[in-house]
Amino acid sequence: MKLGLQLGYWPAQPPAKVGELVQAADRSGFDTVVTAESWGSDAFTPLAWWGSATERVRLGTSVAQLSARTPTAAAMAALTLDHLSGGRAILGLGVSGPQVVEGWYGQPFGKPLARTREYVRVVRSVLARTGPVVSPGPHYPLPYAGPDATGLGKPLKVMTHPLRADLPIWLGAEGPRNVALTAEIADGWLAIYYSPRLAPMYDEWLDEGFAREGARRTRADFEIAASCQVIVTEDRAGEIARLKPVVALYVGGMGAPELNFHAQVYRRMGYEREVAEITELFRSDRKADAAAAVPDEMVTETMIIGDAEQVRSEVDRWAAAGVTMLLLTARSVAQVTQLATLVDS
Template sequence: MTADLKLGLNLGYWPASPPPGQLELVTTADDCGYASLWTAEAWGSDAVSPLAWYGAHTKRIKLATGLIQLSARTPACTAMTVATLDHLSGGRVILGLGVSGPQVVEGWYGVPFPKPLARTREYVDIVRKALVRDEPVTADGPHYPLPYPGGTGLGKPLKMILHPLRPQVPIYLGAEGPRNVALAAEIADGWVPIFYHAERGPKAYADALAGARPGFEIACPVTVSITDDVSAGLQLVKWTVAFYIGGMGARTVNFHYDLMGRLGYADEAAEVQRLFLAGDRAAAAAAVPDDLADGIALVGPLARIRERLALWRDSPVTTLLVGGVRDPAQLRALAELF
């Protein structure tokens, strides 16, 4: 159970162009006491540049990458980026990291995807070494060896020139599979799930989170739709779920599809995927169960959302990352519920 459930604003990544009005949402969240602001990246807008802009217009809200893709930057580059932004923001950065999936890693970044857990472990270790700045950074792992064991032979261990404002920036890992979540509980300060079900999530992830240290944070993205038409609000959530089950991954390798099975929706996910890949996206969205959409979101009038917040307070989630809200007045209304 979470004694003090916090709010975050989840902006995600941009579509074809920057969405209008985001700066007003950010400043409203800052004024209303939202704990954190989260940006993302896929194969379009990056996660860091918007945070630098928003950080210049805010005073207290934490600036979180949700998530930086490992394959987009070397661990040394990520450490430099985090140290720079942390100085600019006065120590407000949370570093969220994720491996993404093979379609993006190999199709967009042009690097191999295998061994995601081992790569993540090495990556986090190097970032932390660079930020602590105790000594020149070396690493002997197979994925990110430092210095590089080849090339000219002139590489040497280096220590970051910049002295980080904070040598221990919080690191959260985005993860879906049980082993990935267990890795987050072992080596990270927090976990960023996707499609965490308020009622089924605690049981589904209990074993994976058993090794989490005291103070471990769970920052959970939640689509919020404040509306009197609950059915219409759920339909928007269903479209997103159908897209991830059917389109964000291959037919044979799709982590989101696998997650639905662990939450108890294996048969339903198979039908959603079948319809989506057959080109009938409307039918795929309609095939997403109501209780699945309702369990991963907050939908309805404020009174209903207030009631359903009790489910989240009874879960191990520590921060709800509000997504889907485009009206500053609604952000204020949600803050009042907390």
């Protein structure tokens, strides 16, 4: 099992002492450090800044949002980071949701799978550097040929030689079709709210993608990086209670009520009634009641909480379910070091 340090995205202000956590992860044997973006801090700049003080950890975006930049711009950012880090970059991509895509970026959300496929194809074309990059579209046409085009657009070949044509691309995916697409065209799956209990279902989705003609990877060389809170504690009940407001936020408040991908994940786990209640309470601004409506199982289904022995046992269970990396958060250097000693990587 590999470990990844998930730095996430920034709240109102940049978090303090993150550089110390990143350096501790580098020293302690963590495989990867990843950052995210929503509608505040971006995913690439923190990796370049904090990653410059590291020597071995891979540096990945988890995730860079498709609508935040064109595929050629994403390829430029990735190849730049790859050069600066000596070949340690991972480009993690995700479509986000309609509230962010249309509300923040002013882009259409429709046909997310088709957009993802086309986006990845353009990025790989840039990194391959076999010739000028052209794409028929319809989502990312190169050169642009819309009704307001000047007609002067020229196919271009990336000026800077990429360090690696096979720079890893991971995709954030939650639903069955998106996970299958990920297995087909990507090098890894960024899984959120992964449940080892549902591993047989995930395997069906993944196997569908691996079986498609032209699939890039097999299960043997495909990475599954699952976001997972790993908390070593003698007060398991207290930690579960502390995390319930976070689950309530993502289930009840992240996304439109009629289209919340995180809520759909928990529905697939069998929490249909609980999701409906949490959503209703959260949308009624009864956030404390929404958190109280989260059963313990909704927390422990997707997180590892307990004493050292319990944590080791659960990590083994996640590995047996197919997870190759746990993306976890940490609040101190001591916690980073402790987690590194508990997980055999």
